[in-house]
Amino acid sequence: MARRTRGRAVDGVLLLDKPEGISSNSALQKVKRIYFAQKAGHTGALDPLATGMLPICLGESTKFSQFLLDSDKRYQVIAKLGVRTTTSDADGEVVSERPVDVSLDQLTQALEPFRGDINQVPSMYSALKHEGKPLYWYARQGIEIERPARPITIFELKLLAFEGDEVTLEVHCSKGTYIRSLVDDLGELLGCGAHVTMLRRIGVRDYPYDRMVTLEQLESLLEQARESEIEPKELLDPLLLAADSPVADLPEVVLDPEVAGYLLNGQPVQVFPIPGEGLVRVFVGEERKFVGLGEVDDEGRVAPKRLIQNPNC
Numbered sequence: 568m569a570r571r572t573r574g575r576a577v578d579g580v581l582l583l584d585k586p587e588g589i590s591s592n593s594a595l596q597k598v599k600r601i602y603f604a605q606k607a608g609h610t611g612a613l614d615p616l617a618t619g620m621l622p623i624c625l626g627e628s629t630k631f632s633q634f635l636l637d638s639d640k641r642y643q644v645i646a647k648l649g650v651r652t653t654t655s656d657a658d659g660e661v662v663s664e665r666p667v668d669v670s671l672d673q674l675t676q677a678l679e680p681f682r683g684d685i686n687q688v689p690s691m692y693s694a695l696k697h698e699g700k701p702l703y704w705y706a707r708q709g710i711e712i713e714r715p716a717r718p719i720t721i722f723e724l725k726l727l728a729f730e731g732d733e734v735t736l737e738v739h740c741s742k743g744t745y746i747r748s749l750v751d752d753l754g755e756l757l758g759c760g761a762h763v764t765m766l767r768r769i770g771v772r773d774y775p776y777d778r779m780v781t782l783e784q785l786e787s788l789l790e791q792a793r794e795s796e797i798e799p800k801e802l803l804d805p806l807l808l809a810a811d812s813p814v815a816d817l818p819e820v821v822l823d824p825e826v827a828g829y830l831l832n833g834q835p836v837q838v839f840p841i842p843g844e845g846l847v848r849v850f851v852g853e854e855r856k857f858v859g860l861g862e863v864d865d866e867g868r869v870a871p872k873r874l875i876q877n878p879n880c
Contacts, residue, residue: 573605574599574603574604575604575605576626577604577625577804577807578626579624579625579626579807580622580628580807580809580813581808582774582778583620583622583623583779584618584619584621584779584781585613585620586618586781587616587617588615590612591621592609592612595608595609595621598623598625601785601786602625602799602800602803604625605626607623607624607625607626607629608624609621610622610632611636611640611742613766613768614747617767618766618767618768619767619768620770620771620774620779622813624813627875628811631810631813631814631860632813634814635772635813638771639720640742640770640771641769641770642740642767643727643737643767644736644765644766645734645764645766646733646736646750646764647732647761647763648669648733648757649664649666649760649761650663650761651663651664651665651751651754651761652762653706654690654706654747655690655748655751655762656762656764657764659762665759665760666759667732668759669759675726677756678724678726678753681721684718684720685720686716686719687716687717687748687752688714688717689702689745690751691712695714702714717743719740719741719744720741721739722739733764734753739770746763747763747766750762750763774808774812780806789802809857810875814848817845817860818842818847818848819847819848820842820847820850820861820869821850821851821852821855822838822850822851826838827849827858830849830858830869830870831858833871834870834871835869835871836868836869837867837868837869842863842869844863845863846861847862847869848860849874857875859871859872860872860874
């Protein structure tokens with residue numbers, strides 16, 4: 568007997584404004600429940616301490632979540648100078664306390680080496696895996712694992728405020744950047760130590776900041792739908808961005824329904840003009856039905872790469 572699928576087939580990306588104090592997975596499960604979605608996944612975890620933009624992919628959009636994991640991010644962070652902690656944030660235990668004797672000029676100069684292409688040693692409290700377990704598992708056992716430095720890029724590092732022992736920064740960075748490690752390294756360079764007291768993600772790729780919604784807003788819409796005796800999806804689904812939004816920066820091809828039939832059955836198809844090389848978004852017909860990703864082969868044909876289920880084309 569086939570296993571019955573629980574939930575509804577809803578596709579799209581929700582930009583959740585994750586609150587402080589809960590894990591990204593907990594936030595994901597709350598959104599999945601509110602939408603009664605069959606399938607959901609987030610695109611790059613935020614620490615419980617952190618708030619801000621957490622794109623949550625529902626349904627078929629989960630097939631393209633890796634593209635958001637690989638995209639650049641933007642953060643605002645407040646660092647407290649003079650105190651270093653085990654986790655490089657306010658949730659950790661204090662390792663050392665040192666006096667803060669830092670001028671604006673010294674801080675400005677200290678920020679410079681962190682701009683551009685740099686190498687960063689990941690925090691022991693990161694989710695990077697070692698022999699199948701995340702590094703934070705070893706850290707909680709008091710085990711230190713040697714971690715090679717990894718190349719990252721800091722596209723922009725702006726000093727927003729410097730008052731007393733608090734520094735506020737805005738960071739535009741590549742994937743794989745650990746803001747806690749950045750702050751810890753800055754504190755050591757200044758000779759006084761530092762840790763994160765506030766971290767907010769304000770951007771993932773080019774997703775609009777003003778499209779973020781909170782869990783409270785979603786719960787309110789769910790209650791409003793119940794009181795009005797309407798389907799919750801009527802109020803909730805308009806908040807979703809398109810299922811192909813994680814790959815919106817890829818070139819596109821639009822196929823006739825007849826030609827699309829071959830592609831959907833696993834065959835490469837010829838298109839004109841040839842859309843360059845690599846991955847492309849594939850749409851069908853005048854209504855531009857998104858059916859997934861194709862890849863341009865050596866003969867200039869578009870071959871199926873990652874297609875959505877039941878495109879109804």
